[in-house]
Amino acid sequence: MHAIPLARAGYRVLAIDSSPYLIEQLRSFSKGLDVEAVVSDLMQFPEHLPPNQKADLVLCMGDTLTHLPDETAVAELGQRVAVSLAPGGRFVATFRDYTTLPTGNARFIPVRSDANRIHTCFLEEQADHVLVHDLLYEKQGDRWSMQVSNYNKLRLSPAAVCRTFQSVGLTASVVAGPRGMVRLTADA
Numbered sequence: 001m002h003a004i005p006l007a008r009a010g011y012r013v014l015a016i017d018s019s020p021y022l023i024e025q026l027r028s029f030s031k032g033l034d035v036e037a038v039v040s041d042l043m044q045f046p047e048h049l050p051p052n053q054k055a056d057l058v059l060c061m062g063d064t065l066t067h068l069p070d071e072t073a074v075a076e077l078g079q080r081v082a083v084s085l086a087p088g089g090r091f092v093a094t095f096r097d098y099t100t101l102p103t104g105n106a107r108f109i110p111v112r113s114d115a116n117r118i119h120t121c122f123l124e125e126q127a128d129h130v131l132v133h134d135l136l137y138e139k140q141g142d143r144w145s146m147q148v149s150n151y152n153k154l155r156l157s158p159a160a161v162c163r164t165f166q167s168v169g170l171t172a173s174v175v176a177g178p179r180g181m182v183r184l185t186a187d188a
Contacts, residue, residue: 001061002059002061003015003026003030003035003037004026004029004030004033004035006057007030007033007034007035008033011034011057012034013033013034013035013036014036014038014045014048014049014055015035015036015037015038016038016039016040016041016042016044016045016048017037017039017040018039018040018041018042019039020039023037023038023039036048042060042064042068042077043068043073043076043077043080045058045080045084046080046083046084049084054084054085054086054089055084055085055086055089056085056086056088056089056090057089057090057091057092058081058084058085058089058090058091058092059091059092059093060077060091060092060093060094061092061093061094062094063094063095063096063153063181064093064095065077065093065095065154065156065161066095066096066098066153066154066155066156067153067154068154069154070128070154071128071154071156071160071164074154074156074161074164075164075167078164078165078167078168078170078186079168081165081168081170081186082165082168082169082170082188085170085188086188087188088187088188089187089188090185090186090187090188091165091170091184091185091186091187092183092184092185092186093161093183093184094177094178094181094182094183094184095156095158095161095181095182095184096153096180096181096182097156097157097158097180097182098123098130098153098154098155098156099155099156099157099158101123101125101130102123107122107123107124108120108121108122109121109122109123111134115139116138116139117136117137117138117139118136118137119134119135119136119137120134120135121133121134121135122135126152126155128154128155129152129153129154129155130152130153130155131150131151131152132150132151132152132153133148133149133150134147134148134149134150134151135147135148136148136149158174158182158184159174161174161184162174162184165184165186166186169188170186170187170188171186171187172184172185172186172187173185
């Protein structure tokens with residue numbers, strides 16, 4: 001979502017995702033652009049930077065931070081970002097604030113639907129995580145099939161994440177973002 005527009009704007013882009021399928025899609029769509037697409041983990045991003053080069057901008061968009069295993073990993077990411085940013089560089093992340101979860105029917109969230117597919121999720125509160133249940137209905141001919149899966153997301157307090165990035169020497173702030181997300185900006 002961000003790699004191609006940034007490359008078209010003239011930036012050299014390193015794009016990292018743990019999904020080989022998504023990385024292959026990006027490679028296909030970004031031919032001719034200055035995009036290096038790598039299958040890796042978010043925490044390993046500094047290892048993929050060119051030698052002796054720091055990043056001007058590091059983006060962690062969507063709800064990626066909440067997929068980290070715990071707050072210790074968030075703190076480790078903050079440290080890696082701090083040493084990887086060039087002077088004047090910026091880190092931007094968006095994530096959902098799961099500190100107070102919706103209750104009752106509001107726990108059921110329509111994600112996406114079209115004539116052949118309906119994707120809904122619902123949230124279940126855990127101590128330091130939220131258990132997200134995905135329900136995917138797909139029309140196959142004249143019948144509907146259902147697939148169910150679930151996964152944990154970390155419950156991050158926006159204020160605590162901000163303090164984490166400030167504690168490593170970055171100037172950080174959090175504001176409300178689009179579609180129920182919050183946006184963290186941390187400057188070197």
